[in-house]
Amino acid sequence: MNSLSQRLYDDFIDKGRYMYLVKGLGNTVLITVFALLIGVLIGVLIALVRVAYLQTEKKGILLRILNLICGLYLTIIRGTPMVVQLMIMYFVIMASGAPLMIAILSFGLNSGAYVAEVIRSGIQSVDRGQREAGRSLGLSGRRTMIYIILPQAFKNVAPAIFNEFIVLLKETSVAGYVGIQDLTKGGDIIRSITYDAFPPLLAVALIYLVIVVFLTQILHVIERRLAKSDLR
Amino acid sequence: MTFDKIPGETNGSGQPMVSVRDLRKTFHTLAGNVEVLKGIDIDIARGEKVVIVGPSGSGKSTFLRCLNMLETPTSGRITFNGTEITAPGVNLDEIRAQMGMVFQHFNLFPHLTVRKNITLSPVLLKMQTQEEADQHAEYLLGRIGLKDKADSYPNQLSGGQKQRVAIVRSLAMKPKMMLFDEPTSALDPEMVGEVLEVMKELANEGMTMAVVTHEMNFARDVASRVLFVDEGVILEQNTPKEFFSNPKHPRTKDFLSKIL
Ligand SMILES: Nc1ncnc2c1ncn2[C@@H]1O[C@H](COP(=O)(O)OP(=O)(O)OP(=O)(O)O)[C@@H](O)[C@H]1O
Ligand SMILES: [Mg+2]
Numbered sequence: 457m458n459s460l461s462q463r464l465y466d467d468f469i470d471k472g473r474y475m476y477l478v479k480g481l482g483n484t485v486l487i488t489v490f491a492l493l494i495g496v497l498i499g500v501l502i503a504l505v506r507v508a509y510l511q512t513e514k515k516g517i518l519l520r521i522l523n524l525i526c527g528l529y530l531t532i533i534r535g536t537p538m539v540v541q542l543m544i545m546y547f548v549i550m551a552s553g554a555p556l557m558i559a560i561l562s563f564g565l566n567s568g569a570y571v572a573e574v575i576r577s578g579i580q581s582v583d584r585g586q587r588e589a590g591r592s593l594g595l596s597g598r599r600t601m602i603y604i605i606l607p608q609a610f611k612n613v614a615p616a617i618f619n620e621f622i623v624l625l626k627e628t629s630v631a632g633y634v635g636i637q638d639l640t641k642g643g644d645i646i647r648s649i650t651y652d653a654f655p656p657l658l659a660v661a662l663i664y665l666v667i668v669v670f671l672t673q674i675l676h677v678i679e680r681r682l683a684k685s686d687l688r
Numbered sequence: 689m690t691f692d693k694i695p696g697e698t699n700g701s702g703q704p705m706v707s708v709r710d711l712r713k714t715f716h717t718l719a720g721n722v723e724v725l726k727g728i729d730i731d732i733a734r735g736e737k738v739v740i741v742g743p744s745g746s747g748k749s750t751f752l753r754c755l756n757m758l759e760t761p762t763s764g765r766i767t768f769n770g771t772e773i774t775a776p777g778v779n780l781d782e783i784r785a786q787m788g789m790v791f792q793h794f795n796l797f798p799h800l801t802v803r804k805n806i807t808l809s810p811v812l813l814k815m816q817t818q819e820e821a822d823q824h825a826e827y828l829l830g831r832i833g834l835k836d837k838a839d840s841y842p843n844q845l846s847g848g849q850k851q852r853v854a855i856v857r858s859l860a861m862k863p864k865m866m867l868f869d870e871p872t873s874a875l876d877p878e879m880v881g882e883v884l885e886v887m888k889e890l891a892n893e894g895m896t897m898a899v900v901t902h903e904m905n906f907a908r909d910v911a912s913r914v915l916f917v918d919e920g921v922i923l924e925q926n927t928p929k930e931f932f933s934n935p936k937h938p939r940t941k942d943f944l945s946k947i948l
Contacts, residue, residue: 513760588758589795589854593809593861594785603808607799 467655473646477659480642487559487638488625492571494564495624496617499571502526504601506572507579526572533569539630541566546634559631567624574616578609615679622671626664639663703770704731705865705896706755711764713750713920724750726920728764732865737897739907739928742917743943748900751917752867755898756787769864785813788858792870794850796842802829802853803838806860821860828856832886848879852886865896872903904948908932916940 468474509515509523533541545562546555582605590600610617632641643660647653713725724747732738740748753759755766757773757780766774773783797805806828807821816824829835832852842850851871858866868887872880884906891897891910901907907914907928914931916924916939924931924940932948935941 583793583795585791585793585795586797589789589791589797590809591758591781592756592784592787592789593858594781594813595809596781599812603812604797608797611799 463650463652464655466650467646467652468659473649476637476642476645477639477656477663478642480637480639481663483556483631483637484625484628484639487556487563487628487631487636488621490560491563491567491628492617492621492624494560495567495571495620496575498565498568499575500606502529502568502572503575503579506576530569530572533566538563538566538627539633542630542634555634555636559628559634559636563624563628563631566627567620571617571620574613574620575609578613578616579605581612582608611682614682615675618671618675618678622668622675625667625671629664704767705734705736705769706730706732706898707765707767708755709765711751711754711766712762713747713754713759714762724920725754725761728920728922730915730922730925732896732898735894735896736912737891737895737899737910738913738915739911740898740900740915740917741902741904741907741943741947742915742923746917747920748917749869752789752869752898752900755867756784756789758784758789785809785815785861786864788855788861788863788866790851790854790858790866790868790871792873794842794847794854794874796850796854796857798842801839801841802834802845805842805853806857809857810860815861824860825856828859829853832856846879847875848882851875851879851883855883855886855890859890865898866890868897868899868901870900870902872901902947904932916943918943 466473468477505519505522505526509519512519515523542559542562545565546558550558550561586604586608587600590604591597595603628638629640631638632644637645640660643656646656650656708728708730711725711728712723714721714723728751730738740751742748750759754761755768757766761774764774765772768783769786771778771783773780796802797808800808803822803825806825807816807818810816810821810824811818815821826835826838829838832855834849834852837845837849837853842853845853855866855871871887872883875883880903884903887897887899887906888910899906899911909928911928913925914928915922916931916935916937918939924935924937926934926936931940932944935944
């Protein structure tokens with residue numbers, strides 16, 4: 457039976473195998489960051505449509521159609537597993553294209569559905585007097601949204617969006633299903649080479665854990681800062 | 689003390705500032721339709737100060753909010769400074785820019801400094817450069833004794849300070865008319881005076897004003913006319929002197945006996 461140090465050497469040091477984890481982590485972070493950016497962008501757009509739909513008394517045909525599309529999108533994304541969406545995107549919709557791009561897009565589209573609801577609640581949590589004050593000063597609905605409502609909405613939901621980042625980081629671990637070497641897949645590759653499962657997978661788990669704990673600490677700092685600036 | 693030249697005064701033709709004809713508003717709610725305004729007719733002359741009183745739920749706020757179209761009337765006609773603003777296709781943003789509104793709960797923008805609260809709209813609407821707007825804000829804040837608060841955030845101000853800032857935020861747009869919806873109702877009693885004082889100064893300078901308030905002393909001192917609104921109609925209107933000493937309608941008497 458191999459000694460523990462021999463196992464660790466084979467799993468991580470020999471032939472620079474730790475690089476599977478380093479590169480994997482790089483991809484994981486890359487996918488997470490860009491997917492969140494896409495998610496926030498989509499989330500804001502959907503939230504604007506849904507809020508406009510709820511607030512408008514006489515709903516035009518365009519608004520109705522947009523709202524319908526958004527509703528459908530939310531239902532489909534939230535009603536199906538992430539892995540399945542990823543595989544459909546990879547094998548069916550975008551049969552050609554860089555896997556990393558496809559993954560970013562998939563996770564972004566998925567995240568957008570969740571971020572949309574977060575931002576919608578953020579917009580709706582802004583006192584309606586704010587909109588009235590903006591409009592009564594002669595600002596258009598669009599400018600009132602951009603300069604008055606959205607900044608407050610984002611502030612209200614900043615912790616929730618940051619939390620989505622943490623959730624997303626873990627969710628990207630299924631990227632290996634479409635051949636992307638993310639952190640999880642990196643550990644799995646080491647396992648398949650050395651036939652030793654425990655150390656590489658434990659390492660993968662520890663890396664996720666450390667990052668998540670670290671990010672959660674940052675989240676608490678953000679929350680405290682925001683709470684302080686709300687003090688009257 | 690002067691705030692600014694009031695534009696409404698300078699083109700003072702005989703035409704009223706505001707003219708309202710058969711204004712009606714029905715809210716459609718889950719519980720059914722509520723007719724809140726049931727045919728309001730009124731002319732407000734340039735420089736006039738109209739104080740609106742009446743029981744809770746009678747439609748005072750709704751009426752005021754129809755005047756700047758924050759609430760869309762169900763029917764009727766409103767003309768402001770010669771423009772029929774209830775007509776289709778009117779640029780309401782341009783109209784609202786000329787009509788200041790002060791709210792019960794101040795509605796300052798909490799994420800912006802006092803200075804930015806005041807300058808945001810004039811700058812965005814290209815009425816002034818940021819520098820000009822900053823100077824104007826400084827001037828206005830000086831007038832209400834809050835120059836040193838320019839860089840504070842609203843939540844660092846007292847209620848009375850907030851409302852005074854809200855008033856000058858509206859004034860920064862150089863409005864032709866000001867609407868006040870219970871501007872002192874959310875204030876601690878000791879802060880009511882400072883806000884009413886600013887409003888009185890504004891009135892003395894000739895601003896056209898429509899004020900919903902429960903401050904009967906303010907009505908007595910400042911109003912050129914007091915309207916009593918009850919159940920969506922103007923039940924009675926008169927000079928403050930006549931209104932308070934000699935109310936005609938039994939419901940007006942009843943209301944005054946409760947509030948005075
Ligand atoms: N957006 C709305 N939707 C449905 N009903 C409304 C709406 N706004 C006002 N109402 C109703 O219209 C009536 C008149 O409201 P309004 O706010 O104009 O009264 P008010 O005279 O200002 O009362 P108060 O002195 O309490 O401020 C009330 O019964 C109120 O519930
Ligand atoms: Mg009211």
